[in-house]
Amino acid sequence: MQKLYYFLSVIFFALTSNAQVFNQSISDKIQKVDSVLNQLIAYENIGTKPTGSPALVETLQWISNKYRFYGYNPVIDTFKLGSNESYNIIIEKQGANPSQWIIIGAHYDSVDESPGANDNGSGVVATLQIARIIKDLIPKIGVRIINFGAEEQGFIGSSHYVKNTLLPSDSIILMLNLDQLGGTKGEDNSKIYCERDDDTNPSFNNAMSSLMTDTLSNLISLYTKLTPVISDAYSSDYVPFENEGMIITGLYQESDYSDHYHKSTDLVSNMDVDATVEVIKGALAATLYFSGMNGFTSVNKLVDYHYELIPNPANNYFTITHISSPVFVEIYGMQGSLIHSQQVCPNEQIELFDLPNGLYTVGISDHVNNLKIHTKLIIVR
Numbered sequence: 001m002q003k004l005y006y007f008l009s010v011i012f013f014a015l016t017s018n019a020q021v022f023n024q025s026i027s028d029k030i031q032k033v034d035s036v037l038n039q040l041i042a043y044e045n046i047g048t049k050p051t052g053s054p055a056l057v058e059t060l061q062w063i064s065n066k067y068r069f070y071g072y073n074p075v076i077d078t079f080k081l082g083s084n085e086s087y088n089i090i091i092e093k094q095g096a097n098p099s100q101w102i103i104i105g106a107h108y109d110s111v112d113e114s115p116g117a118n119d120n121g122s123g124v125v126a127t128l129q130i131a132r133i134i135k136d137l138i139p140k141i142g143v144r145i146i147n148f149g150a151e152e153q154g155f156i157g158s159s160h161y162v163k164n165t166l167l168p169s170d171s172i173i174l175m176l177n178l179d180q181l182g183g184t185k186g187e188d189n190s191k192i193y194c195e196r197d198d199d200t201n202p203s204f205n206n207a208m209s210s211l212m213t214d215t216l217s218n219l220i221s222l223y224t225k226l227t228p229v230i231s232d233a234y235s236s237d238y239v240p241f242e243n244e245g246m247i248i249t250g251l252y253q254e255s256d257y258s259d260h261y262h263k264s265t266d267l268v269s270n271m272d273v274d275a276t277v278e279v280i281k282g283a284l285a286a287t288l289y290f291s292g293m294n295g296f297t298s299v300n301k302l303v304d305y306h307y308e309l310i311p312n313p314a315n316n317y318f319t320i321t322h323i324s325s326p327v328f329v330e331i332y333g334m335q336g337s338l339i340h341s342q343q344v345c346p347n348e349q350i351e352l353f354d355l356p357n358g359l360y361t362v363g364i365s366d367h368v369n370n371l372k373i374h375t376k377l378i379i380v381r
């Protein structure tokens with residue numbers, strides 16, 4: 001499998017190494033991430049948050065109240081761990097396709113010894129920022145934000161969610177996990193790990209995880225001051241999703257935090273809050289991009305022009321549904337370079353034999369060449 005990753009990375013690099021194209025709409029939105037210092041301090045001040053503790057429930061209420069203040073109705077997903085109860089907190093914004101979802105996950109519990117400012121107050125405040133900023137945007141693919149309980153006992157909350165809460169009709173396009181984003185005071189925090197699925201049980205979802213993680217890495221480069229470093233996903237809430245064959249990716253800090261990891265010194269004062277804000281900007285850019293909330297789509301356009309690419313992922317061709325007259329189709333690489341364009345009649349197949357595996361954007365315009373919609377196309381053979 002290593003060879004396949006290498007092969008995919010090489011072609012993806014070849015595909016995306018053109019001049020970087022930057023989406024002003026995404027950039028404008030990530031400027032709305034504010035200083036998270038006060039939220040981090042508030043999370044830390046609740047104290048240690050192990051499963052079964054009053055502080056865990058207090059943290060749940062603190063997070064839920066923030067979501068309510070932003071205009072959401074958080075759903076509490078209760079589960080048992082021995083004699084204790086714990087809880088996942090779920091909010092969502094439905095997309096144009098009601099069954100497709102991107103999950104943004106960040107656990108909110110901590111170990112007995114630690115107030116968990118970095119592990120995982122940093123991930124919690126990231127989800128709060130994302131929730132606030134995307135509240136009034138319209139995603140193409142729905143966004144579900146979940147703060148998991150009992151991660152520290154072995155992903156118990158996320159396992160419960162995958163096994164018992166997720167509906168068979170839910171199609172999870174991607175699970176992005178946010179765990180320990182905070183950086184380390186006094187260290188070089190200019191790099192961030194983008195984590196791909198390297199697990200072989202199962203392995204059929206690895207190539208797509210690799211593509212999504214490369215995309216995440218490109219988004220970090222485009223919209224933050226950080227340098228992305230591709231790393232392997234392990235030991236956090238994406239594991240139960242991965243085990244069920246879903247496509248995962250994640251962000252995790254690159255600098256060494258071992259002096260404070262799971263200790264009483266996991267405090268805001270030992271983190272790098274400026275670096276945390278940069279990682280959150282990257283996580284928000286990823287949310288906007290992967291959900292199609294990047295300004296390409298709007299309610300009217302989706303209602304009027306509900307095109308779909310079939311099949312997607314595609315192999316050597318695709319067709320476009322819901323067209324009754326010829327349209328003009330353009331295929332772009334990840335960074336926006338135009339690769340292919342043609343006019344397409346209803347039911348006409350568009351051939352892809354010349355294009356390497358990878359992630360593309362397809363622009364579909366009507367006969368007067370008014371741009372109506374952009375959508376993603378994945379080519380996997």
Ligand SMILES: [Zn+2]
Binds near residue numbers: 119
């Ligand atoms: Zn953690």
